[in-house]
Amino acid sequence: DIQMTQSPSTLSASVGDRVIITCRASQSISSWLAWYQQKPGKAPKLLIYKASNLQSGVPSRFSGSASGTEFTLTISSLQTDDFATYYCQHYSTSSPWTFGQGTKVEIK
Amino acid sequence: QVQLVESGGGLVKPGGSLRLSCAASGFTFTDYYMSWIRQTPGKGLEWLSSISDSGSIFYADSVKGRFAIYRDNAKNSLYLQMNSLRAEDTAVYYCARYNVYQGAYFDCWGQGTLVTVSS
Secondary structure (H helix, E strand, O other), X not given: XXXXXXXXXXXXXXXXXXXXXXXXXXXXXXXXXXEEEEOOOOOOEEEEEOOOXXXXXXXXXXXXXXXXOEEEEEEOOOOHHHXXXXXXXXXXXXXXXXXXOOEEEEEO | OOEEEEEOOEEEOOOOOEEEEEEEXXXXXXXXXXXXXXXXXXXXXXXXXXXXXXXXEEEOXXXXXXXXXXXXXXXXXXXXXXXXXXXXXXXXXXXXXXXXXXXXXXXXXXXXXXXXXXX
């Protein structure tokens, strides 16, 4: 199975900061990667698909990029509503599709 | 609006069974593959199973042989029959959809239903 490794596990930041979260795949997944945001007690919400495509309705301060097997989620200017946990997920080839372990963005 | 609503979670003893349901509304159910995903504090998010509109099924190794996914397109409903439950199956269970032509990313999730396996 393809393993997804996210870093950091926890990130402390302030409103207005630029935040970068990294996800590394254990083998090539092309651009078949999605990012989700999850708030406590809620289901994950799709932010980005195919590594860099913004889901409809998601603010443009969120962006995604890819370089080989390393993927990044960037929040250009962190807002209060963005404090949450973020997960990556690969969906290359066939199942099983796996998620990263999550990155919690906390208030500094 | 697009909505998925799970039900059927609860407390069950080890070795017991439970059936989860997911009611879909606001979209054409047969346009989507449907999936079950669970979340635990220890293992995070884990994809469990998916089913196509026509009934092709995929399972994670962790639940193969114990869990069964099925759907009723006439009722816009998805189900997960869980047998031989173990303590490690304790989790919040989500149903989610994906469009197979765009890829298996999940653009809509239910609110989740908690399953607790304990004696």
